[in-house]
Amino acid sequence: MSQSVDSLLRLQLDKLQAFDRLLIEEHACLLRAATDQLPALTERKNSLLAEIDALERERIVQFGALTEAGATSAPPLWSAVQTLARSIAEANQRNGAMISALMRSTEGALQILRGNAEGVDLYGAHGQGQPGSGPVRLQVSA
Numbered sequence: 001m002s003q004s005v006d007s008l009l010r011l012q013l014d015k016l017q018a019f020d021r022l023l024i025e026e027h028a029c030l031l032r033a034a035t036d037q038l039p040a041l042t043e044r045k046n047s048l049l050a051e052i053d054a055l056e057r058e059r060i061v062q063f064g065a066l067t068e069a070g071a072t073s074a075p076p077l078w079s080a081v082q083t084l085a086r087s088i089a090e091a092n093q094r095n096g097a098m099i100s101a102l103m104r105s106t107e108g109a110l111q112i113l114r115g116n117a118e119g120v121d122l123y124g125a126h127g128q129g130q131p132g133s134g135p136v137r138l139q140v141s142a
Helices: 003-032 035-068 077-114
Strands: none
């Protein structure tokens, strides 16, 4: 294996691990409803994604060269990069779903405050609260 391919994969893995840490931080902010911290996290994520994208373009070139040189197997670090990339995709989808729910909830609250509550679905067809419509507390007295 070419040392440059191994170095490239190590760098790619390091950047992916940093991105994973940002997603964990973003998730914690979402759980705390600390939305004021999300714009700064988004900037950091976008910057890191640009670096990861550049590394991925280089990796494609390097892997092409390896194939042309007759390599029959991927470098050992490639499996770790793929595994982490899949995990990151799942975490990013989870965070995106949380952000979407938060946005729906916020939009619903704004509609109620504006007096436009008829377009807001607070309850589902069977009387359950809609996702993002707030907590439900039942008080039962004996």
